[in-house]
Amino acid sequence: MTPRIVEVRKKVLSKNDELAHILRERLHAAGVFTLNLVSSPGTGKTALLQKTLAAMLARGKKVAALVGDLETDNDARRLAESGAPVRQIQTHGCCHLEANMIASHLEGWELNTIDTLFIENVGNLVCPASYDLGEDMRVALLSVTEGEDKPLKYPTMFHSSDVAVITKMDLAEACDFDRDLAVANIRSVRPEMQVFEVSAKRGTGMDAWIEFLLRQKPQV
Amino acid sequence: MHELSIVHSIVETAAEAAALANATHVSKVYLRLGVLSGAVKDSLLFCYSFSTQGTLLEGSSLEIEDLPVKIFCAPCNQVQDLPDIQRFRCPVCGTPSGDVRQGKELEIGSIECEVP
Numbered sequence: 137m138t139p140r141i142v143e144v145r146k147k148v149l150s151k152n153d154e155l156a157h158i159l160r161e162r163l164h165a166a167g168v169f170t171l172n173l174v175s176s177p178g179t180g181k182t183a184l185l186q187k188t189l190a191a192m193l194a195r196g197k198k199v200a201a202l203v204g205d206l207e208t209d210n211d212a213r214r215l216a217e218s219g220a221p222v223r224q225i226q227t228h229g230c231c232h233l234e235a236n237m238i239a240s241h242l243e244g245w246e247l248n249t250i251d252t253l254f255i256e257n258v259g260n261l262v263c264p265a266s267y268d269l270g271e272d273m274r275v276a277l278l279s280v281t282e283g284e285d286k287p288l289k290y291p292t293m294f295h296s297s298d299v300a301v302i303t304k305m306d307l308a309e310a311c312d313f314d315r316d317l318a319v320a321n322i323r324s325v326r327p328e329m330q331v332f333e334v335s336a337k338r339g340t341g342m343d344a345w346i347e348f349l350l351r352q353k354p355q356v
Numbered sequence: 357m358h359e360l361s362i363v364h365s366i367v368e369t370a371a372e373a374a375a376l377a378n379a380t381h382v383s384k385v386y387l388r389l390g391v392l393s394g395a396v397k398d399s400l401l402f403c404y405s406f407s408t409q410g411t412l413l414e415g416s417s418l419e420i421e422d423l424p425v426k427i428f429c430a431p432c433n434q435v436q437d438l439p440d441i442q443r444f445r446c447p448v449c450g451t452p453s454g455d456v457r458q459g460k461e462l463e464i465g466s467i468e469c470e471v472p
Protein backbone atom coordinates (compact mmCIF):
# COMPACT_ATOMS: atom_id res chain seq x y z
CA MET A 137 0.00 0.00 0.00
CA THR A 138 1.35 3.41 -0.88
CA PRO A 139 0.76 6.30 1.45
CA ARG A 140 -1.57 8.95 0.13
CA ILE A 141 -1.85 12.59 1.10
CA VAL A 142 -5.43 13.71 1.72
CA GLU A 143 -6.14 17.44 1.86
CA VAL A 144 -8.22 18.34 4.92
CA ARG A 145 -7.90 22.14 5.34
CA LYS A 146 -10.11 22.32 8.36
CA LYS A 147 -9.89 24.45 11.48
CA VAL A 148 -9.37 22.28 14.55
CA LEU A 149 -11.94 24.26 16.54
CA SER A 150 -14.38 24.48 13.63
CA LYS A 151 -17.18 22.87 15.67
CA ASN A 152 -16.87 25.57 18.33
CA ASP A 153 -16.53 28.28 15.68
CA GLU A 154 -19.64 27.11 13.81
CA LEU A 155 -21.64 26.97 17.03
CA ALA A 156 -20.39 30.44 18.01
CA HIS A 157 -21.44 31.76 14.61
CA ILE A 158 -24.97 30.36 14.99
CA LEU A 159 -25.15 31.75 18.53
CA ARG A 160 -24.02 35.19 17.39
CA GLU A 161 -26.70 35.28 14.70
CA ARG A 162 -29.34 34.20 17.21
CA LEU A 163 -28.29 36.88 19.69
CA HIS A 164 -28.21 39.55 16.98
CA ALA A 165 -31.66 38.56 15.72
CA ALA A 166 -32.94 39.07 19.29
CA GLY A 167 -31.13 42.43 19.54
CA VAL A 168 -28.64 41.31 22.19
CA PHE A 169 -25.15 42.80 22.47
CA THR A 170 -22.76 40.29 24.06
CA LEU A 171 -19.50 40.85 25.93
CA ASN A 172 -16.96 38.25 27.00
CA LEU A 173 -14.94 39.29 30.08
CA VAL A 174 -11.53 37.68 30.44
CA SER A 175 -8.78 38.09 33.05
CA SER A 176 -6.58 36.28 35.54
CA PRO A 177 -8.28 34.90 38.66
CA GLY A 178 -8.77 37.70 41.18
CA THR A 179 -8.62 40.68 38.83
CA GLY A 180 -12.13 41.71 39.80
CA LYS A 181 -14.38 40.58 36.97
CA THR A 182 -17.22 39.83 39.36
CA ALA A 183 -16.83 43.09 41.32
CA LEU A 184 -16.84 45.14 38.11
CA LEU A 185 -19.80 43.20 36.78
CA GLN A 186 -21.80 43.61 40.02
CA LYS A 187 -21.53 47.40 39.75
CA THR A 188 -21.99 47.37 35.98
CA LEU A 189 -25.21 45.33 36.09
CA ALA A 190 -26.68 47.57 38.81
CA ALA A 191 -25.71 50.77 36.97
CA MET A 192 -27.13 49.59 33.68
CA LEU A 193 -30.36 48.38 35.27
CA ALA A 194 -30.70 51.83 36.84
CA ARG A 195 -30.39 53.31 33.34
CA GLY A 196 -33.25 51.13 32.11
CA LYS A 197 -31.13 48.57 30.28
CA LYS A 198 -32.15 44.93 30.25
CA VAL A 199 -28.97 43.14 31.23
CA ALA A 200 -28.21 39.50 32.00
CA ALA A 201 -25.07 37.56 32.87
CA LEU A 202 -23.60 34.11 32.50
CA VAL A 203 -20.71 33.43 34.82
CA GLY A 204 -18.17 30.65 34.43
CA ASP A 205 -16.29 29.01 37.25
CA LEU A 206 -14.62 25.69 37.85
CA GLU A 207 -16.69 25.04 40.98
CA THR A 208 -19.12 26.97 43.23
CA ASP A 209 -21.96 29.31 42.36
CA ASN A 210 -20.62 32.10 44.59
CA ASP A 211 -20.18 34.53 41.72
CA ALA A 212 -23.68 33.98 40.36
CA ARG A 213 -25.13 34.64 43.81
CA ARG A 214 -23.10 37.85 44.12
CA LEU A 215 -24.21 39.02 40.68
CA ALA A 216 -27.86 38.10 41.21
CA GLU A 217 -28.00 40.63 44.05
CA SER A 218 -28.11 43.30 41.33
CA GLY A 219 -31.56 42.00 40.33
CA ALA A 220 -30.44 40.97 36.84
CA PRO A 221 -31.03 37.43 35.59
CA VAL A 222 -27.82 35.47 36.19
CA ARG A 223 -26.80 31.90 35.57
CA GLN A 224 -23.72 30.04 36.71
CA ILE A 225 -21.80 27.81 34.34
CA GLN A 226 -19.81 25.29 36.36
CA THR A 227 -17.08 23.88 34.17
CA HIS A 228 -15.92 21.25 36.73
CA GLY A 229 -12.24 21.62 36.01
CA CYS A 230 -12.42 22.92 32.45
CA CYS A 231 -10.23 26.02 32.25
CA HIS A 232 -12.31 27.99 29.74
CA LEU A 233 -15.84 28.42 28.39
CA GLU A 234 -16.90 27.03 25.00
CA ALA A 235 -19.74 28.09 22.73
CA ASN A 236 -21.85 25.00 23.52
CA MET A 237 -21.81 25.90 27.24
CA ILE A 238 -23.18 29.34 26.40
CA ALA A 239 -25.88 27.91 24.14
CA SER A 240 -27.05 25.36 26.72
CA HIS A 241 -27.16 27.92 29.54
CA LEU A 242 -29.25 30.34 27.50
CA GLU A 243 -32.03 27.77 27.20
CA GLY A 244 -35.25 29.00 28.70
CA TRP A 245 -34.27 32.66 28.60
CA GLU A 246 -36.37 34.92 26.37
CA LEU A 247 -33.52 36.53 24.47
CA ASN A 248 -35.63 39.40 23.18
CA THR A 249 -36.14 40.55 26.76
CA ILE A 250 -32.35 41.12 27.06
CA ASP A 251 -30.36 43.87 25.38
CA THR A 252 -26.91 43.31 26.88
CA LEU A 253 -25.48 39.93 27.86
CA PHE A 254 -22.27 39.69 29.89
CA ILE A 255 -20.29 36.47 29.90
CA GLU A 256 -17.77 36.26 32.72
CA ASN A 257 -15.18 33.75 31.57
CA VAL A 258 -13.16 31.45 33.84
CA GLY A 259 -10.22 33.33 35.38
CA ASN A 260 -7.44 32.40 32.97
CA LEU A 261 -5.45 34.50 30.50
CA VAL A 262 -4.39 31.62 28.27
CA CYS A 263 -7.02 29.08 27.24
CA PRO A 264 -10.13 31.29 26.77
CA ALA A 265 -8.27 33.13 23.97
CA SER A 266 -8.87 30.24 21.56
CA TYR A 267 -12.64 29.98 22.00
CA ASP A 268 -15.15 32.20 20.25
CA LEU A 269 -18.30 32.35 22.40
CA GLY A 270 -20.38 34.27 19.89
CA GLU A 271 -19.59 37.58 21.60
CA ASP A 272 -19.53 40.99 19.94
CA MET A 273 -16.78 42.31 22.16
CA ARG A 274 -14.04 40.73 24.20
CA VAL A 275 -12.97 42.73 27.25
CA ALA A 276 -9.61 42.00 28.89
CA LEU A 277 -9.24 43.07 32.52
CA LEU A 278 -5.99 43.84 34.29
CA SER A 279 -5.76 44.92 37.93
CA VAL A 280 -3.14 47.32 39.25
CA THR A 281 -1.87 44.63 41.65
CA GLU A 282 -0.85 42.35 38.76
CA GLY A 283 1.91 44.53 37.34
CA GLU A 284 2.13 46.69 34.26
CA ASP A 285 3.73 43.98 32.12
CA LYS A 286 0.79 41.56 32.19
CA PRO A 287 -0.14 42.33 28.55
CA LEU A 288 3.43 41.50 27.46
CA LYS A 289 3.28 38.21 29.38
CA TYR A 290 -0.05 37.24 27.82
CA PRO A 291 0.05 38.93 24.41
CA THR A 292 -2.29 36.46 22.71
CA MET A 293 -5.18 37.20 25.06
CA PHE A 294 -4.70 40.96 25.10
CA HIS A 295 -4.25 41.01 21.34
CA SER A 296 -7.46 39.03 20.81
CA SER A 297 -9.46 41.47 22.96
CA ASP A 298 -11.26 44.59 21.75
CA VAL A 299 -11.22 46.70 24.89
CA ALA A 300 -9.12 46.70 28.08
CA VAL A 301 -10.19 47.66 31.59
CA ILE A 302 -7.66 48.40 34.32
CA THR A 303 -9.32 47.54 37.64
CA LYS A 304 -8.68 48.35 41.33
CA MET A 305 -7.44 51.85 40.47
CA ASP A 306 -8.04 52.81 44.13
CA LEU A 307 -4.97 50.66 44.95
CA ALA A 308 -2.77 52.18 42.22
CA GLU A 309 -0.75 54.39 44.50
CA ALA A 310 -0.17 51.69 47.12
CA CYS A 311 1.14 49.41 44.35
CA ASP A 312 3.34 52.08 42.71
CA PHE A 313 1.32 51.32 39.59
CA ASP A 314 2.71 53.04 36.50
CA ARG A 315 -0.47 53.79 34.56
CA ASP A 316 1.27 55.14 31.44
CA LEU A 317 3.49 52.08 31.20
CA ALA A 318 0.51 49.73 31.55
CA VAL A 319 -1.41 51.53 28.81
CA ALA A 320 1.70 51.53 26.57
CA ASN A 321 2.10 47.78 27.11
CA ILE A 322 -1.57 47.13 26.27
CA ARG A 323 -1.22 49.15 23.07
CA SER A 324 2.06 47.47 22.23
CA VAL A 325 0.21 44.15 21.78
CA ARG A 326 -2.98 45.76 20.43
CA PRO A 327 -2.35 49.17 18.85
CA GLU A 328 -4.99 51.84 19.57
CA MET A 329 -6.95 49.66 21.98
CA GLN A 330 -9.44 51.60 24.08
CA VAL A 331 -8.53 51.43 27.78
CA PHE A 332 -10.78 52.19 30.75
CA GLU A 333 -9.45 52.77 34.26
CA VAL A 334 -11.91 51.98 37.02
CA SER A 335 -12.36 51.31 40.68
CA ALA A 336 -15.56 49.30 41.09
CA LYS A 337 -15.22 49.76 44.87
CA ARG A 338 -14.94 53.57 44.86
CA GLY A 339 -16.85 54.15 41.63
CA THR A 340 -14.10 56.15 39.92
CA GLY A 341 -14.03 55.72 36.16
CA MET A 342 -17.32 53.80 36.21
CA ASP A 343 -19.31 56.55 34.45
CA ALA A 344 -17.10 56.46 31.34
CA TRP A 345 -17.29 52.65 31.28
CA ILE A 346 -21.09 52.61 31.63
CA GLU A 347 -21.57 55.36 29.02
CA PHE A 348 -19.41 53.32 26.65
CA LEU A 349 -21.53 50.21 27.24
CA LEU A 350 -24.77 52.12 26.76
CA ARG A 351 -23.62 53.13 23.27
CA GLN A 352 -23.05 49.53 22.12
CA LYS A 353 -25.52 47.83 19.81
CA PRO A 354 -25.34 44.52 17.99
CA GLN A 355 -24.45 44.83 14.32
CA VAL A 356 -27.29 43.51 12.24
CA MET B 357 -4.17 23.66 29.76
CA HIS B 358 -6.67 23.25 26.96
CA GLU B 359 -4.34 21.44 24.58
CA LEU B 360 -5.82 18.05 25.50
CA SER B 361 -9.26 19.07 24.27
CA ILE B 362 -7.68 20.61 21.16
CA VAL B 363 -5.87 17.34 20.50
CA HIS B 364 -9.15 15.45 20.85
CA SER B 365 -10.56 17.69 18.14
CA ILE B 366 -7.50 17.10 15.94
CA VAL B 367 -7.87 13.33 16.29
CA GLU B 368 -11.61 13.49 15.64
CA THR B 369 -11.28 15.74 12.58
CA ALA B 370 -8.41 13.71 11.10
CA ALA B 371 -10.24 10.42 11.70
CA GLU B 372 -13.35 11.77 9.96
CA ALA B 373 -11.26 12.86 6.95
CA ALA B 374 -9.52 9.47 6.88
CA ALA B 375 -12.84 7.60 6.98
CA LEU B 376 -14.16 9.74 4.12
CA ALA B 377 -11.10 8.79 2.07
CA ASN B 378 -11.63 5.09 2.96
CA ALA B 379 -8.23 5.01 4.63
CA THR B 380 -7.28 2.08 6.84
CA HIS B 381 -4.58 3.91 8.75
CA VAL B 382 -3.23 7.42 9.20
CA SER B 383 0.54 7.83 9.49
CA LYS B 384 0.93 11.60 9.67
CA VAL B 385 -1.23 14.58 10.51
CA TYR B 386 -0.02 17.95 9.25
CA LEU B 387 -1.05 20.81 11.50
CA ARG B 388 -0.65 24.52 10.76
CA LEU B 389 -0.07 26.35 14.04
CA GLY B 390 -0.01 30.13 14.27
CA VAL B 391 1.91 31.86 17.05
CA LEU B 392 -1.35 33.61 18.10
CA SER B 393 -3.47 30.42 18.10
CA GLY B 394 -3.28 30.17 21.88
CA ALA B 395 -2.07 26.56 21.76
CA VAL B 396 1.41 25.44 22.82
CA LYS B 397 3.32 23.16 20.46
CA ASP B 398 5.03 20.99 23.08
CA SER B 399 1.77 20.43 24.94
CA LEU B 400 0.02 19.43 21.71
CA LEU B 401 2.77 16.91 20.92
CA PHE B 402 2.68 15.52 24.45
CA CYS B 403 -1.10 15.09 24.44
CA TYR B 404 -1.08 13.64 20.93
CA SER B 405 1.26 10.83 22.03
CA PHE B 406 -1.49 9.23 24.12
CA SER B 407 -4.67 10.44 22.39
CA THR B 408 -4.62 8.33 19.23
CA GLN B 409 -4.92 4.89 20.84
CA GLY B 410 -7.73 2.82 19.42
CA THR B 411 -8.26 5.13 16.44
CA LEU B 412 -7.18 5.09 12.80
CA LEU B 413 -4.41 7.43 13.92
CA GLU B 414 -2.75 5.04 16.37
CA GLY B 415 1.03 5.21 15.98
CA SER B 416 0.86 8.28 13.75
CA SER B 417 2.90 11.42 14.20
CA LEU B 418 1.75 15.01 14.47
CA GLU B 419 3.77 17.21 12.13
CA ILE B 420 3.47 20.83 13.18
CA GLU B 421 4.27 23.74 10.88
CA ASP B 422 4.88 26.90 12.93
CA LEU B 423 3.44 29.99 11.33
CA PRO B 424 4.85 33.36 12.36
CA VAL B 425 2.60 36.37 12.72
CA LYS B 426 2.38 38.54 9.63
CA ILE B 427 0.99 42.06 9.84
CA PHE B 428 0.08 44.53 7.14
CA CYS B 429 1.91 47.83 7.34
CA ALA B 430 -0.03 50.61 5.59
CA PRO B 431 2.86 53.11 5.17
CA CYS B 432 5.08 50.37 3.68
CA ASN B 433 2.06 48.92 1.81
CA GLN B 434 3.48 45.49 2.59
CA VAL B 435 2.86 42.39 4.68
CA GLN B 436 5.73 41.92 7.15
CA ASP B 437 6.80 39.10 9.47
CA LEU B 438 6.40 40.16 13.08
CA PRO B 439 9.52 39.06 15.00
CA ASP B 440 8.06 39.74 18.47
CA ILE B 441 4.41 39.35 19.49
CA GLN B 442 4.95 41.75 22.39
CA ARG B 443 5.35 44.56 19.87
CA PHE B 444 2.79 44.85 17.11
CA ARG B 445 4.70 47.27 14.94
CA CYS B 446 6.26 47.14 11.50
CA PRO B 447 9.81 45.71 11.79
CA VAL B 448 10.90 48.03 8.95
CA CYS B 449 9.39 51.44 9.70
CA GLY B 450 8.13 50.98 13.29
CA THR B 451 4.50 51.97 12.65
CA PRO B 452 2.08 50.17 15.04
CA SER B 453 -0.29 47.79 13.28
CA GLY B 454 -2.88 45.36 14.55
CA ASP B 455 -3.82 44.24 11.03
CA VAL B 456 -2.91 40.55 11.36
CA ARG B 457 -2.72 38.60 8.11
CA GLN B 458 -1.31 35.33 9.49
CA GLY B 459 -0.64 33.75 12.85
CA LYS B 460 -4.02 32.74 14.27
CA GLU B 461 -4.15 29.39 12.44
CA LEU B 462 -4.97 26.17 14.22
CA GLU B 463 -5.90 23.91 11.36
CA ILE B 464 -5.24 20.54 9.83
CA GLY B 465 -3.71 21.02 6.38
CA SER B 466 -3.61 17.39 5.31
CA ILE B 467 -3.14 13.82 6.49
CA GLU B 468 -0.94 11.07 5.16
CA CYS B 469 -2.80 7.78 5.13
CA GLU B 470 -2.95 4.30 3.69
CA VAL B 471 -5.79 3.62 1.28
CA PRO B 472 -6.22 0.04 0.06
